[in-house]
Amino acid sequence: MAEAENLFSLRDVSVRYPIRRGFFQRVVGHVGAVEGVTFDLKRGETLALVGESGCGKSTLGRAILRLEKVADGTITASGKRLAGRKELARKAQVVFQDPLGSLDPRWTIGNLIGEGIDVHRTATGAARDAKVNDLLKQVELPASAFHKFPHQLSGGQQQRVAIARALAMRPELIVLDEATSALDVSVQAQILNLLKDLQVEYNLTYLFISHDLTVVGQFADRVAVMYLGRIMEMGDAAEVLAAPRHPYTQALMASSLKVDPDMRIDRVPLLTGDVPSPRNPPSGCRFRTRCPKAQPACAELRHRLVTTANGRQAAACVANGEH
């Protein structure tokens, strides 16, 4: 298979949030929400970002969407730097977890979906309405939804509206930030199938942010596992999940409950130790306060990714013999 074109390229990307204190909200430090992330997002692929709450998944998505300033490193789009947010809006869209929170309750579905078309003046009048109706069809909503309001739809239907809104801009990339996490398994399955169909039809690229490793295994082509702002492991999703190399990925996999009545909770290995504060991450390997294989040398380890067969990468790890 020919190598697909790079839609976005990230090089050593770091994003920091200021920590403010006191009456004057003075900046007293920074949280390194994303640190030194490098990867290429290929056209037409689904790249999953997984990891525990606060590890920087949404921040990384927002940085690609230009909603967050990059402190260090570069993000380029198809080889060139993008001018601004508006140019990017055409190229990249986002769908969030909570559809109701991202849809203005006073707007009709027709206007919510048509908003992007109106703002960018890609069509007006009857042509605009025809486009909106077309989008309704694409996300498998009835035409009658046009004049309804968000609260009159089910959660799954609301999420379809959010997807139609994103599609209206004919984007190349859609960031799906926990887009199916709040849905029932039945509705999640409907939405995942829809997203797959749309991807094939429009050669869409997805950045799929999720905490469900089973969904990731089924839906994503590649996966990046993050911990406290850093990528700990990355590669073909099926390969990484079948044979995780880094102890953090292994721990995540082991903690995920399977739909198997033989896997009772007392057989699930547990992580011990404290979850570190992102404001004050441990030195060396950041996972060492919870890692079952931690040893003294881990405190001195310098974070770097080691590449193995088939482009798989894993953070250097003392237990894997990498000092």
Place this chain on the structure above:
Amino acid sequence: MTAMAPTGVSEATTPSATSPVALSVEGMAVTYSGVLEVCSDVSIEVRRGEALALIGESGSGKSVTVLAVTGLLGRGGTIVRGSVKLDGEEISRLSERERRDRKLLGKRIGMIFQNPSRALDPVFTIGQQLNEALRLTGLTGKAELRAKGAEWLRHVGLPDPEEALDRYPHQLSGGQRQRAMIAIALASEPELLIADEPTTALDVTIQAQVLNLIRRLQRELNLALVLVTHDFGVVAAMADRVAVMYGGQVVETGSVGEIIRRPRHPYTKALLASIPTGEAGARIEALSGSVPHAAAMPSGCRFHPRCPSAMPICQTKEPALEPARGGRVMRCLRADELERHDG
């Protein structure tokens, strides 16, 4: 380091069918404002030492069911039919005042909410809230309460329990708040523990810790546990028996092995089939449509508009929850017929 070292592989001991029934709900119906019937025919039973999972899609009536048991239905919510028995004693007709006076919730029933902020009072420290629960067991004395409180926090794996006693809820992380709430729910030593989506908001790593803790304490205290969830992974890990809910009714009950390995009700089957398997690129068999709202409940079998096995009669005739072949209990007009098909 917390005290949550890996527990050894202990056999899943199913409590014997002879242990006493702690909670029995029969044919319970709940309305809001007297008109909206959000639960219509709920029957569940839990024995001491047993874990029952209530599963079903959003809006199927799981939370309403457990809120009815605890007497927390809120404004306009009433049990209009059926019975709720705690240790054989009818409690569904008690007034709110009688429930409070008899300390039903807190003393005899412990409740863990999905959202800790609903149960934890932001203006009291964790220690103060623990003391309230501990006093229900008859414990008194400042030093005694403090020692016992710290012991409970240690039990739930909170780091620095002594210090955590003096903290306010907002000074703990989400997972720590969840643990503190579990400690408070258990400190009064209830006989029945109800957990409504106790880990839905947590990371898988913390979820495993919290569920392990609930299961361990349930065993140690021989509690009856009702666990509300929409996650079959949680069901497989925790439940002895399962009740599947749809449209305000229980539609199938069985042991965890029966429900997950050999689901028989068309709804249970479809729900299980829509779970991703993790197989790369495979399409998921999605169950179409969504749960009907209480105000627009379909006639006949409530599942018929979405049921792949529906027949014309399903649109008019209401199935009852009843024993079917093979010792199963379900609500489907075609239960036995479909089983013969399955072979």
